[in-house]
Amino acid sequence: MARKQARMKGLTLLVVLLAVFSLTFMGCTAPTSPPAAESTTVEEPAEEPATEAEETDDFIILATTTSTYDSGLLDYLNPVFTEKTGIEVRVVSQGTGAALETGKRGDADVLLVHDRVSELALVEEGAFVNRSDVMYNDFIFVGPEGDPSGLKEAGDALAGLKAIHEAKSGFVSRGDDSGTHRMELRLWEAAGIEPGLEEWYLSIGQGMGDTLNMASEVQGYAMTDRGTYVAMKDNLDLVIALEGDARLFNQYGVMAVNQEIHPGVKYEQAMQYVDFLMSQEGQNLIGSYQVNGETLFFPGFGLE
Amino acid sequence: MSRIGEGILEALRMIVSLDPDLIRIVGLSLWVSLSAILIATILGVSLGTWLGLKSEKKTRLINKVIFTLMGMPPVVAGLIIYLILSRQGPLGVLGLLYTPRAMIIAQVFLAFPIITGLTMVGIRAKGQVIEETARSLGADSRFAAWTVVKESRIAILGAVITGFGRVVAEVGAVMMVGGNIDGRTRVMTTAIVLETRKGNFELAIGLGLILLSLSFFVNSVLYSIQKGGDVHDG
Amino acid sequence: MSMTDNRPLLEMTGINKVFHKEVLRIESLSLDKGLIYGVIGPSGAGKSTLLRIINLLTPPTRGTYRFMGEAFENGNDRERLRIQREMALVFQRTLLFRESVRHNIAYGLKARRVPRKDIEKRVDELLAYLGMEGLAHRRGDTLSGGEAQRVAIARAVAFEPKLLLLDEPTANLDPRNIALIEDMILSMKRDKGITVVMVTHNVFQAKRIADEVIFIDEGRIVETGPVERVFSSEAHVKTRAYVEGRMIY
Numbered sequence: 001m002a003r004k005q006a007r008m009k010g011l012t013l014l015v016v017l018l019a020v021f022s023l024t025f026m027g028c029t030a031p032t033s034p035p036a037a038e039s040t041t042v043e044e045p046a047e048e049p050a051t052e053a054e055e056t057d058d059f060i061i062l063a064t065t066t067s068t069y070d071s072g073l074l075d076y077l078n079p080v081f082t083e084k085t086g087i088e089v090r091v092v093s094q095g096t097g098a099a100l101e102t103g104k105r106g107d108a109d110v111l112l113v114h115d116r117v118s119e120l121a122l123v124e125e126g127a128f129v130n131r132s133d134v135m136y137n138d139f140i141f142v143g144p145e146g147d148p149s150g151l152k153e154a155g156d157a158l159a160g161l162k163a164i165h166e167a168k169s170g171f172v173s174r175g176d177d178s179g180t181h182r183m184e185l186r187l188w189e190a191a192g193i194e195p196g197l198e199e200w201y202l203s204i205g206q207g208m209g210d211t212l213n214m215a216s217e218v219q220g221y222a223m224t225d226r227g228t229y230v231a232m233k234d235n236l237d238l239v240i241a242l243e244g245d246a247r248l249f250n251q252y253g254v255m256a257v258n259q260e261i262h263p264g265v266k267y268e269q270a271m272q273y274v275d276f277l278m279s280q281e282g283q284n285l286i287g288s289y290q291v292n293g294e295t296l297f298f299p300g301f302g303l304e
Numbered sequence: 305m306s307r308i309g310e311g312i313l314e315a316l317r318m319i320v321s322l323d324p325d326l327i328r329i330v331g332l333s334l335w336v337s338l339s340a341i342l343i344a345t346i347l348g349v350s351l352g353t354w355l356g357l358k359s360e361k362k363t364r365l366i367n368k369v370i371f372t373l374m375g376m377p378p379v380v381a382g383l384i385i386y387l388i389l390s391r392q393g394p395l396g397v398l399g400l401l402y403t404p405r406a407m408i409i410a411q412v413f414l415a416f417p418i419i420t421g422l423t424m425v426g427i428r429a430k431g432q433v434i435e436e437t438a439r440s441l442g443a444d445s446r447f448a449a450w451t452v453v454k455e456s457r458i459a460i461l462g463a464v465i466t467g468f469g470r471v472v473a474e475v476g477a478v479m480m481v482g483g484n485i486d487g488r489t490r491v492m493t494t495a496i497v498l499e500t501r502k503g504n505f506e507l508a509i510g511l512g513l514i515l516l517s518l519s520f521f522v523n524s525v526l527y528s529i530q531k532g533g534d535v536h537d538g
Numbered sequence: 539m540s541m542t543d544n545r546p547l548l549e550m551t552g553i554n555k556v557f558h559k560e561v562l563r564i565e566s567l568s569l570d571k572g573l574i575y576g577v578i579g580p581s582g583a584g585k586s587t588l589l590r591i592i593n594l595l596t597p598p599t600r601g602t603y604r605f606m607g608e609a610f611e612n613g614n615d616r617e618r619l620r621i622q623r624e625m626a627l628v629f630q631r632t633l634l635f636r637e638s639v640r641h642n643i644a645y646g647l648k649a650r651r652v653p654r655k656d657i658e659k660r661v662d663e664l665l666a667y668l669g670m671e672g673l674a675h676r677r678g679d680t681l682s683g684g685e686a687q688r689v690a691i692a693r694a695v696a697f698e699p700k701l702l703l704l705d706e707p708t709a710n711l712d713p714r715n716i717a718l719i720e721d722m723i724l725s726m727k728r729d730k731g732i733t734v735v736m737v738t739h740n741v742f743q744a745k746r747i748a749d750e751v752i753f754i755d756e757g758r759i760v761e762t763g764p765v766e767r768v769f770s771s772e773a774h775v776k777t778r779a780y781v782e783g784r785m786i787y
Binding site: 094095097098100101175176197202203206214216217219237 | 390401402483485486487488490498503504
């Protein structure tokens with residue numbers, strides 16, 4: 001911790017100096033302010049997918065959640081798909097709610113999201129077709145070292161939430177209507193607690209990374225997918241407080257946008273992507289992906 | 305299209321019925337930005353007047369720094385304040401991160417160079433003549449400086465309004481240091497980002513309309529002041 | 539003036555002013571109370587600099603400066619302000635404040651922390667005395683050139699200075715306004731006993747209203763003397779050349 005603090009102080013100084021000096025010597029040609037920070041990221045593929053000019057036009061838009069993008073999984077999977085098919089995958093990463101909206105408007109061709117209940121309802125409505133349970137990961141509760149609210153003793157997820165509520169220790173919520181946020185809300189409901197605008201409950205409307213950073217800053221608890229936590233844990237003052245409850249398994253689905261509703265979508269190519277993820281090769285790739293020596297996603301269907 | 309139409313209608317309904325969420329968010333926005341502007345005005349007008357009365361040669365380096373900081377991207381300001389206020393940062397012990405105060409600090413940081421720079425430019429035009437006139441009539445240095453400020457009030461008001469327009473519409477810095485906490489640090493711009501991301505367009509459009517009206521109002525005032533100032537100039 | 543003190547109002551000896559080179563040198567100059575001094579000379583001769591030195595707006599680089607018998611030491615800001623408050627300087631390019639004429643005229647009194655009630659009274663009296671009541675509520679920056687110049691002079695005499703310094707007070711004005719302002723200057727001397735130093739490029743104006751004339755050329759005072767002598771054949775050869783409109787260097 002002390003080492004980390006020293007590093008942060010050095011970093012702060014460096015950034016401040018860098019900002020002031022570089023801006024100074026750029027003179028009056030300082031850039032106008034860029035568009036503000038957003039969590040939506042459009043990923044361009046690292047390499048040009050194919051050499052032939054006609055194939056560079058061939059692309060699909062994948063609307064997905066921040067967790068699959070931020071964990072690095074898509075950077076691992078998509079180049080293989082592009083290599084095989086010549087189809088470039090442009091990734092729009094949002095909260096699950098927004099990703100579903102994007103798909104419903106026909107602004108994407110294929111979706112990779114994790115809110116099974118909503119997904120099935122939307123397939124029922126006809127917005128999406130050919131849904132498959134592609135993989136799952138698990139959620140964990142993280143919190144300050146020493147576990148002041150005693151989540152470890154609480155044992156399972158619902159008891160853990162009750163412990164947080166009783167101790168009024170801080171809890172940072174995504175609050176962005178993402179799949180993670182929806183899952184968290186369902187757990188609170190199951191625990192019989194209705195968190196609102198209370199002092200201990202911080203609903204911040206931001207991505208998983210922002211949420212973990214804030215939890216670390218305020219030394220509160222948060223619910224997170226394991227992948228984001230593993231990727232970030234070196235920079236966080238947070239430890240795992242609770243894990244392994246079956247309620248915390250998180251199912252991802254992949255599905256294509258219905259071309260009967262949105263004739264402009266690239267249904268054929270979208271289905272190629274769905275088929276790739278569901279193929280033996282795709283499933284093996286998912287299971288083999290690791291960050292810091294930990295497997296983040298497990299292929300197939302994970303719920304009981 | 306109908307979706308946008310519905311959004312606007314719902315937004316207008318929220319504005320007219322003084323929706324509590326909307327009021328709280330707009331209120332916090334105004335409180336944060338007006339506080340920041342008040343502080344930045346006190347600091348910026350003082351420094352800008354002092355610099356404006358000095359010869360341009362003597363202050364060339366400071367001028368460059370200020371003009372550059374005037375164009376500082378809000379996210380950079382946010383990053384700097386974040387690192388300073390973070391638990392591991394030099395002022396972490398104050399526990400200011402993710403509070404409205406942190407947002408005020410970040411906005412002061414953004415508005416101060418703008419107000420300083422524009423005040424300086426406004427005063428440089430005529431400040432020395434005003435100062436000498438004041439002194440020739442028996443003013444001491446403080447009274448003369450106050451006269452310069454009063455006489456340059458149009459330029460200064462323009463500087464203040466420009467600063468306000470910039471901070472109230474900025475999202476990067478307040479998102480980073482405020483954290484967009486519902487009911488505590490959520491302001492108009494961060495709420496628009498969030499609601500749009502959630503696909504919840506009514507509140508986003510409502511806040512957007514209020515921000516636009518505010519911007520229209522601010523710029524109209526600025527325009528009429530500057531026009532009025534020109535007519536009577538010289 | 540009825541005061542028994544008949545020392546000069548201002549005495550300067552061995553004064554010079556250096557910016558990058560020497561711009562003005564005054565071997566000796568003394569101003570008596572209650573007179574109008576006309577400062578004439580070609581442009582660039584140092585006339586405006588003379589006014590600024592007298593006012594201490596640009597303090598002299600060297601020399602002795604004595605106001606009402608008291609010497610001024612360079613660098614003594616308090617003393618400088620005290621002396622400055624005994625006089626007023628009206629610049630060639632007048633600047634009126636963006637406020638009403640009343641406020642403009644009250645400025646010097648406010649700067650001297652005169653009580654508000656007294657200010658009101660004195661401004662009213664002055665406006666009546668100058669016949670300028672009609673202008674009282676106009677804004678300073680909306681007046682015509684002649685009006686602005688009269689208000690500027692009124693503003694400068696409102697606090698009854700001992701010495702009034704005017705830099706080209708009638709430049710660019712029409713004959714009627716020139717007459718009004720010359721009248722004003724004469725009545726300041728007559729009714730209030732104010733000493734006036736007026737820079738002018740117009741030798742006829744100096745002849746019309748000055749008691750004494752100071753002729754400056756190339757940063758030196760060539761000649762100081764009563765108006766009758768300066769405009770006679772007894773004047774210095776350079777003065778005569780300038781006054782008669784033939785420069786012979």
